[in-house]
Amino acid sequence: MRARSGKTSKPPLAAALSDGEDFELLWTLDRSQAVALKDAWKEAFPDTPLSCIGKVIEQPEIYLKDDQGLRILPHHGYDHLQQS
Structure with missing residues (x-):
């Protein structure tokens, strides 16, 4: 994350959560x-990892669980239609 975030002024975690340059x-x-x-994934794509990164819950907040514990994140993201 740190290497990729060098292309932006955002901290690494913010870039990972809201940048539009990762696919x-x-x-x-x-x-x-x-x-x-x-x-099935391991059988079909043995050299390509598959990761579970979270779960959908019945609450409007976005939570991040990391070494600091569980915290609510602000709502934001990359806007593809924003004029620069």
Whole structure:
């Protein structure tokens, strides 16, 4: 993260959470399907990692769990339509 954030004035975590220059495939699925997906993924893409990065909850806040504990993050992100 630190190496990539050098291209922006944002701190590394802020860049990782809200920058528009990172491209990863992201989707959701029911928790009951997680093990089957991980097994199928390993079989189909043995050299490509698959990571679980969170869960969808019934609250409007965005939470980050890290070495500082659980905290609520402000709502912001990359705006593709913003005029520079």
